[in-house]
Amino acid sequence: xxxxxxxxxxxxxxxxxxxxxxxxxxxxxxxxxxxxxxxxxxxxxxxxxxxxxxxxxxxxxxxxxxxxxxxxxxxxxxxxxxxxxxxxxxxxxxxxxxxxxxxxxxxxxxxxxxxxxxxxxxxxxxxxxxxxxxxxxxxxxxxxxxxxxxxxxxxxxxxxxxxxxxxxxxxxxxxxxxxxxxxxxxxxxxxxxxxxxxxxxxxxxxxxxxxxxxxxxxxxxxxxxxxxxxxxxxxxxx
Numbered sequence: 245x246x247x248x249x250x251x252x253x254x255x256x257x258x259x260x261x262x263x264x265x266x267x268x269x270x271x272x273x274x275x276x277x278x279x280x281x282x283x284x285x286x287x288x289x290x291x292x293x294x295x296x297x298x299x300x301x302x303x304x305x306x307x308x309x310x311x312x313x314x315x316x317x318x319x320x321x322x323x324x325x326x327x328x329x330x331x332x333x334x335x336x337x338x339x340x341x342x343x344x345x346x347x348x349x350x351x352x353x354x355x356x357x358x359x360x361x362x363x364x365x366x367x368x369x370x371x372x373x374x375x376x377x378x379x380x381x382x383x384x385x386x387x388x389x390x391x392x393x394x395x396x397x398x399x400x401x402x403x404x405x406x407x408x409x410x411x412x413x414x415x416x417x418x419x420x421x422x423x424x425x426x427x428x429x430x431x432x433x434x435x436x437x438x439x440x441x442x443x444x445x446x447x448x449x450x451x452x453x454x455x456x457x458x459x460x461x462x463x464x465x466x467x468x469x470x471x472x473x474x475x476x477x478x479x480x481x482x
Contacts, residue, residue: 248414248415249473251414252414252471253477258403259407265400279385286371293364293367293368293371297364317343318340318347321336321339411423428469429468429469435473436456441467444467446465448472
């Protein structure tokens with residue numbers, strides 16, 4: 245007949261298989277969440293670039309209108325200068341130079357905006373490609389998760405049934421302790437390290453250490469609550 249220690253080891257092994265199923269599910273959901281967040285960020289970036297693109301186009305139209313108005317003013321002033329109709333010729337020449345400078349600055353600004361506008365289509369294309377890639381990977385991960393879920397459910401059902409069957413074989417007090425530990429810890433059993441708990445390292449009374457080494461009874465750490473077994477008991481089970 246199996247000892248309580250061996251039954252605990254068997255129940256813990258089934259628990260670890262259940263925990264592995266949970267971890268795999270969590271891993272899939274984490275990947276999906278990460279991809280979703282990246283996709284949302286990329287869509288937001290795309291919207292920003294498109295908005296900037298539209299703004300640059302409006303800015304270009306405004307600069308072109310401004311430059312055209314300056315050209316008309318310069319043309320009118322030049323005609324007036326050439327016809328001698330201006331009362332102050334020197335002042336007219338100064339205005340002409342100022343208009344020419346303003347036109348030159350507007351043309352430089354137009355060139356800068358045109359250069360900026362030329363870069364937007366390639367930016368939009370790159371972001372579109374990135375979004376398409378994220379969508380593709382997201383679909384692949386979800387498909388893999390859905391396929392894997394069938395196996396995970398089967399593993400979960402078997403491990404859960406085995407764990408409950410093993411726990412029922414324990415004394416009633418140990419059953420309650422098992423379920424209490426399982427609610428708080430992913431790993432239920434830790435080794436005795438010297439005279440201390442292998443999880444929280446709190447010291448254990450020598451009398452209890454002797455019982456643990458003999459695998460006579462199941463000991464639960466008074467501080468962190470996990471089960472403590474000897475290195476030999478754990479190794480013999482592996």
